Amino acid sequence: MRKGDRQVIINSQKVTITERDEAQGLIAQRDFGGTKKWRTCYVSDGTGHAMLYTASDRAIAEGIDVHERKEAISLIHDGHRCYGAVVRDLITGELSVYLAKATALATGGAGKVYRVTTNAIICEGIGHALALETGVACLGNMEAVQFHPTGIVPLGILVTEGCRGDGGLLRDVDGHRFMPDYEPEKKELASRDVVSRRMEEHIRKGKGVKSRFGEHLWLDITLLGRHHIEHNLREVKEICESFMGIDPAEKWIPVRPAHHYTMGGVRTNHTGESQQLKGLFAAGEAACWDMHGFNRLGGNSVAETVVAGMIVGEFISDFCDKKENDIDIPMSLAQQFYDSEKAKLGSLLNSAGKENAFKLNTEMQEIMTSSVGIFRNGDALAEGVKHLQDLLKRSRNIGLTSKVPGVNPELVMAYRVQKMLKVALAIAYGAQNRTESRGAHFREDYPHRNDQEWLKRTLAFWRDGADLPELQYETLDVMKMELPPGWRGYGAKDYIDHPDTAKRQAEIDEIRKQMEGSDRFAVQDKIMPFRDKLPASLRGRNERLDEPLNG
Amino acid sequence: MSETQKTAAPGGQTRHRMLTFHILRYNPQDPDSKPHMQSYQLEEAEGMTLFLALSEIREHQDPTLQYDFVCRAGICGSCSMLINGRPGLACRTLTKDLGTEITLAPLPVFELIGDLSVNTGKWMRGMSERLETWVHTKEQELNLDKAEERMDPDLAESIYELDRCVECGSCVAACGTAQMRNDFVGAVGMNKVARFKLDPRDTRTDDDFYELVGDDSGVFGCMSLLGCHDVCPKELPLQTQIAFLRRKMISVGLK
Numbered sequence A: 001m002r003k004g005d006r007q008v009i010i011n012s013q014k015v016t017i018t019e020r021d022e023a024q025g026l027i028a029q030r031d032f033g034g035t036k037k038w039r040t041c042y043v044s045d046g047t048g049h050a051m052l053y054t055a056s057d058r059a060i061a062e063g064i065d066v067h068e069r070k071e072a073i074s075l076i077h078d079g080h081r082c083y084g085a086v087v088r089d090l091i092t093g094e095l096s097v098y099l100a101k102a103t104a105l106a107t108g109g110a111g112k113v114y115r116v117t118t119n120a121i122i123c124e125g126i127g128h129a130l131a132l133e134t135g136v137a138c139l140g141n142m143e144a145v146q147f148h149p150t151g152i153v154p155l156g157i158l159v160t161e162g163c164r165g166d167g168g169l170l171r172d173v174d175g176h177r178f179m180p181d182y183e184p185e186k187k188e189l190a191s192r193d194v195v196s197r198r199m200e201e202h203i204r205k206g207k208g209v210k211s212r213f214g215e216h217l218w219l220d221i222t223l224l225g226r227h228h229i230e231h232n233l234r235e236v237k238e239i240c241e242s243f244m245g246i247d248p249a250e251k252w253i254p255v256r257p258a259h260h261y262t263m264g265g266v267r268t269n270h271t272g273e274s275q276q277l278k279g280l281f282a283a284g285e286a287a288c289w290d291m292h293g294f295n296r297l298g299g300n301s302v303a304e305t306v307v308a309g310m311i312v313g314e315f316i317s318d319f320c321d322k323k324e325n326d327i328d329i330p331m332s333l334a335q336q337f338y339d340s341e342k343a344k345l346g347s348l349l350n351s352a353g354k355e356n357a358f359k360l361n362t363e364m365q366e367i368m369t370s371s372v373g374i375f376r377n378g379d380a381l382a383e384g385v386k387h388l389q390d391l392l393k394r395s396r397n398i399g400l401t402s403k404v405p406g407v408n409p410e411l412v413m414a415y416r417v418q419k420m421l422k423v424a425l426a427i428a429y430g431a432q433n434r435t436e437s438r439g440a441h442f443r444e445d446y447p448h449r450n451d452q453e454w455l456k457r458t459l460a461f462w463r464d465g466a467d468l469p470e471l472q473y474e475t476l477d478v479m480k481m482e483l484p485p486g487w488r489g490y491g492a493k494d495y496i497d498h499p500d501t502a503k504r505q506a507e508i509d510e511i512r513k514q515m516e517g518s519d520r521f522a523v524q525d526k527i528m529p530f531r532d533k534l535p536a537s538l539r540g541r542n543e544r545l546d547e548p549l550n551g
Numbered sequence B: 001m002s003e004t005q006k007t008a009a010p011g012g013q014t015r016h017r018m019l020t021f022h023i024l025r026y027n028p029q030d031p032d033s034k035p036h037m038q039s040y041q042l043e044e045a046e047g048m049t050l051f052l053a054l055s056e057i058r059e060h061q062d063p064t065l066q067y068d069f070v071c072r073a074g075i076c077g078s079c080s081m082l083i084n085g086r087p088g089l090a091c092r093t094l095t096k097d098l099g100t101e102i103t104l105a106p107l108p109v110f111e112l113i114g115d116l117s118v119n120t121g122k123w124m125r126g127m128s129e130r131l132e133t134w135v136h137t138k139e140q141e142l143n144l145d146k147a148e149e150r151m152d153p154d155l156a157e158s159i160y161e162l163d164r165c166v167e168c169g170s171c172v173a174a175c176g177t178a179q180m181r182n183d184f185v186g187a188v189g190m191n192k193v194a195r196f197k198l199d200p201r202d203t204r205t206d207d208d209f210y211e212l213v214g215d216d217s218g219v220f221g222c223m224s225l226l227g228c229h230d231v232c233p234k235e236l237p238l239q240t241q242i243a244f245l246r247r248k249m250i251s252v253g254l255k
């Protein structure tokens, strides 16, 4: 081994990485899909786990109370200011009120509105729904949803792209290898979104394999041989064994593209605060903080959670320190929200309705997967939106078969599906109205990115009593961008430019030319200053190996 | 062999077994509820895990059934339960590895929430507070602008090896001492102490650690039955860690 070489395990695979001598002992970094530099910090095969436990240990060290098994079911607000939440105890079923100067939603993604998702089963988008249901705060870019081609069926756990990279094949119900029919050149090795789309297209043609858990296709790696699988695709073998009881050297793996990441979320400004509802903040996957656009790079999400935790956390604490943000707690308002939630749960429990909450949930998931998936078009989206609206109506007529005291899982499903349907509608309706393709949002009927008309964020509001979200659009200013939207560096140049793009690019090129030789901070300040947007305590320069801090 | 023939294997129209689940039911929130076994029948499916089986039972047969799943992928540790008497992660258990009669019960030791759901979180928080499971540093203020402190990569790997614990509670449920002493910190606690002892950033001395685990609620309470080691779903080296800590603590105690 060369000096600086290190054997590490990444996703259960042994990899040798070479670190520069001077980087030895710092947090390890590597490259990740779509990036040119080593910029993704990692901890063996458990980066998220290591971060989560460190944060949790710190919270315990600081004596911070964590109220586990409590679910926010409604935000308390007066149309201008958020005052906290009504919370349900998931052990006793009791309701209580949390009053606060600042309320933060860090409730994660909304994967469970889809039938097949890599997400945990708690990623139900309830936080998104809470913001939406205020009727005041809004969600941004909800139609931006990322998919991954090979989730195992039915669990949705990911198997690596390495399977196809190494020569694995995709087959249909007849055992036929279908990818060459669609992509004669690249076959299984076409890009992630293309493969996902072709798989869905093939299933739509009736070529999927039916199973009790829905339709799927086969990933065949048997032809790679046992030796290769056991040495180079160990993680895949383990997943197949532990979660399907399949030996992938002998049998084909049932796969289907799976929902993976929710780019959209509660629309905030740079401090993490809602632009409409003062005192309501959002961070992490639940937020639309502009960390991601219509796609997301690997590694950026767990990075967002800690960076937003630091920045938004600091802003929240500043917010609470300011005298002008003091509140007189409006007890009558809190009581009103509490009573209203209590009444809603009561009427669900006592309803003579005939609708089954679990069934509605399954139907919603099926529609989202089939009509608002990877592969979208106007007709299917219109159909999907109508169907979801119908489900929303039916969800007001849910009846429960049991009234057991305590958490009551059926009651939980009932009030959650009512909320999830609104989130699903925000996604579907946003997708229906965005008549272009951008990032993970692909429209068969509008296959090109259209910066001229669509360089804007979708904002979805849910007004009181409405049965569809209200969409507004927030235009982006190309003249303020550091990187005006251009060619991605690969693929066809088949997008429609924004009229300002060329002008802005020329401006930036000119600045760079004029400032050649200046330090990069000066150039950054000239092109796009950002330090003033950070909390004061975080404005310092970060030390880098080649830029040591003095003193 | 033709390609079509091979597909007959997974997902094919083979006849499936009928499974019977015997589940220990009890809802402490319901004054009328008494602990009892309830049975459910379910047709097995290809690749059925206990997560899938329990979800089907709740959706189609009994919406009152309580259990905890979060990641359903073996990484969060929420779903440990007694499966035919042995603690294990339900999401990572395939029905095909079990007989047709399957008995499920909640983990002992932990506070029961209802049916198969127990409050491991509360127990773990108590353990963490008692053992102060965080890095104790001298400096109070961290300079965020500066690069992180360096750590020997091999040492970082050994710390990570112990850091993989998901606090599922299986080791505690399998522990003879934990069932008898409610202040016992369990293998999970001792593994944590071993982890922070390795960490060069933690300024605590062996004497400090002795204060934490040098008695019967810690290393000297362990009866070396090592149920913990056998059931750990992450295959943590618990046996080695407990033995190592105990030797270390004996030498501190004899000082």
Ligand SMILES: Cc1cc2nc3c(=O)[nH]c(=O)nc-3n(C[C@H](O)[C@H](O)[C@H](O)COP(=O)(O)OP(=O)(O)OC[C@H]3O[C@@H](n4cnc5c(N)ncnc54)[C@H](O)[C@@H]3O)c2cc1C
Residues within 6 Å of the ligand: A048, A070, A071, A072, A073, A106, A107, A108, A109, A118, A119, A120, A122, A123, A126, A127, A158, A260, A261, A283, A284, A285, A286, A298, A299, A300, A301, A302, A303, A305
């Ligand atoms: C299989 C998989 C692999 C991934 N791999 C990577 C990767 O390699 N790199 C990367 O950067 N990202 C990855 N991601 C994405 C990343 O893990 C997530 O985006 C990130 O964990 C989200 O963190 P969060 O804190 O915003 O939300 P979460 O971690 O989802 O936490 C949200 C919390 O809020 C709670 N909650 C929800 N609703 C309520 C409510 N109403 N009341 C109270 N509490 C509530 C939930 O129970 C949960 O505890 C991956 C995701 C998946 C599913």
